[in-house]
Amino acid sequence: MTSGNAWQALRRPGLLRSAWPWRSAGYLLLSGLAGLLAGIGLLVCVTVAGVLAVVLVGLPLLAALALAGVPFAALERRLLRLVDEAPVADPHRAPDRPGLAVWLRLRYRERATWRELGYTALAAFVLWPVDLVAVGFVVVVPGQLLASPALLALDGEQVNVLKVWQVHSPAVTVALALAGAVLLAALAYPLTALAAGRAALARLLVEPTGSELRIGELVSSRARLVDAFEAERRRIERDLHDGAQQRLVALSMSLGLARLDAPAGGPLAGRLADAHREAGEVLRELRELINGIHPQVLADRGLPDACADLADRSAVPAEVAFDLPGRLPAAVESACWFAVSEALANTAKHSGARRARVTGRHAGGRLAVEVWDDGAGGADPAAGSGLTGLADRVAVVDGTLTVSSPPGGPTLIRLEIPCTPLTP
Known part of the structure; x- marks a missing residue:
C-alpha cells in the first residue's frame, strides 16, 4: 500500500491500480450491513422494552440500550482500518477496580458513551441505506454490463441489460462490456471519496477528543509518577x-x-x-x-504488620484488626501506611484520647481503612491538623478520605482506595 488513507490515495496517481477502491467498497458494504443489523436490533429492543416497561421489566433493557453504542463503535474502529491505516484510540477509560457495577457506572458517566450512542443511531437509521445503495450501484450496473456477453452466450437469444434493454447482438454486448469497464473505473473515484468522507465522520464520533486524550494521559502519567516516587x-x-x-x-x-x-x-x-x-x-x-x-516491615510483611508496628510505637494504646485477601500494590500500601501513621500522630498530639483502633478490610475492589479514637474530637482540616496533607497523599492513588470528628468526639478517619490484591 502506498497511501495511509483513502484521501491520500485520491490525490495520488494510480488509484485504479491500487487496492483502495476495493477496500472502500468493502468498508461501505460492511458498515452498511452493520448499520442495518443495528437498526433492526435497536427497533426490536425498543419495542420489547416499551411493551415490558408497563410491568417495569423493560426499564433495565431501556437503560442497557444506552450502552449499545459501545460495541458498535468498537466494531467501527476496526472497520476504519480498511480505509485509514492510522489506528483509532479507544476513548473509554479502564475501570480502576473490577466488577460490573463499577464498569457500568464509569461508562454511563463518560461523554464518549453518549457520543457513540448517537453515532450508532445515525448509522442504524440514516447512513446504512447510503452505504449499501452506493456499493450496489457501483457493483450492479457495471457488473451487469461486463457480464452481458456471457449472459447472451448462456441464453443464446437475448439478454436483458439492467431489466430495461433487450440485446440480441453479440457485438452490442461486447460494446456494453467495454462501457461497463470504463464506468467501473470512473465510479472508483466517487466511491473512494464517499468511503473517505464516511470514515471521517465515523472517526469524528468514535475517536477520543482532545480533552479525553489529556485526561487519559494525566491518569497514566500520575500512575507512572506514583511508581517512580515509590x-x-x-x-x-x-x-x-x-x-x-x-x-x-x-x-x-x-x-x-x-x-x-x-x-x-x-x-x-x-x-x-x-x-x-x-x-x-x-x-x-x-x-x-x-x-x-519506607518502613522495612511494610515491604517485607505487608500493611497489617506495618500498622501493628505503628500501634506498638504509638503514644496512645491502639488496637489493630485487618482482614485482607493478600498483599496489595506497593503504592497503595505505602499511601495507606503513611495515612495511618499521620492519623495516629494527630491522635497523640491533638485529641487527648485514651485509646485508638485501626481496622481495615478489602471488599468490592476497594481497601477501606478506619482510624478511630475516643478523644475530644473537633478535628478541622483547615486548622493545620495535617488532614489536608493526608487527603492529598491518599488522592495520589485515587483514594478518598472522610473525617467525622464532632466536638466531644469520637473521631473517625476513613480512607478508601480502589485496588486489586496482588497475591492471595
Whole structure:
C-alpha cells in the first residue's frame, strides 16, 4: 500500500491500480450491513422494552440500550482500518477496580458513551441505506454490463441489460462490456471519496477528543509518577540502611572498644563516652528517619504488620484488626501506611484520647481503612491538623478520605482506595 488513507490515495496517481477502491467498497458494504443489523436490533429492543416497561421489566433493557453504542463503535474502529491505516484510540477509560457495577457506572458517566450512542443511531437509521445503495450501484450496473456477453452466450437469444434493454447482438454486448469497464473505473473515484468522507465522520464520533486524550494521559502519567516516587523512596531507604546506618554502627562499636582501652576516670574516657552516646543517638534518629521514608516491615510483611508496628510505637494504646485477601500494590500500601501513621500522630498530639483502633478490610475492589479514637474530637482540616496533607497523599492513588470528628468526639478517619490484591 502506498497511501495511509483513502484521501491520500485520491490525490495520488494510480488509484485504479491500487487496492483502495476495493477496500472502500468493502468498508461501505460492511458498515452498511452493520448499520442495518443495528437498526433492526435497536427497533426490536425498543419495542420489547416499551411493551415490558408497563410491568417495569423493560426499564433495565431501556437503560442497557444506552450502552449499545459501545460495541458498535468498537466494531467501527476496526472497520476504519480498511480505509485509514492510522489506528483509532479507544476513548473509554479502564475501570480502576473490577466488577460490573463499577464498569457500568464509569461508562454511563463518560461523554464518549453518549457520543457513540448517537453515532450508532445515525448509522442504524440514516447512513446504512447510503452505504449499501452506493456499493450496489457501483457493483450492479457495471457488473451487469461486463457480464452481458456471457449472459447472451448462456441464453443464446437475448439478454436483458439492467431489466430495461433487450440485446440480441453479440457485438452490442461486447460494446456494453467495454462501457461497463470504463464506468467501473470512473465510479472508483466517487466511491473512494464517499468511503473517505464516511470514515471521517465515523472517526469524528468514535475517536477520543482532545480533552479525553489529556485526561487519559494525566491518569497514566500520575500512575507512572506514583511508581517512580515509590521506587525512589525505596532506593533512598536502601542506601541509608546499607550505607550510612552500617557506618554508624561500625563507628559506635569502635567507640565502645576505645572506651574499654581508655584509662578509667580520665578525661579521654569521658570524651569517648560522650562520643559513644552521641553516636547512639544519631543511629537511633537515622533508624527513625529510615522507617519514616519506607518502613522495612511494610515491604517485607505487608500493611497489617506495618500498622501493628505503628500501634506498638504509638503514644496512645491502639488496637489493630485487618482482614485482607493478600498483599496489595506497593503504592497503595505505602499511601495507606503513611495515612495511618499521620492519623495516629494527630491522635497523640491533638485529641487527648485514651485509646485508638485501626481496622481495615478489602471488599468490592476497594481497601477501606478506619482510624478511630475516643478523644475530644473537633478535628478541622483547615486548622493545620495535617488532614489536608493526608487527603492529598491518599488522592495520589485515587483514594478518598472522610473525617467525622464532632466536638466531644469520637473521631473517625476513613480512607478508601480502589485496588486489586496482588497475591492471595
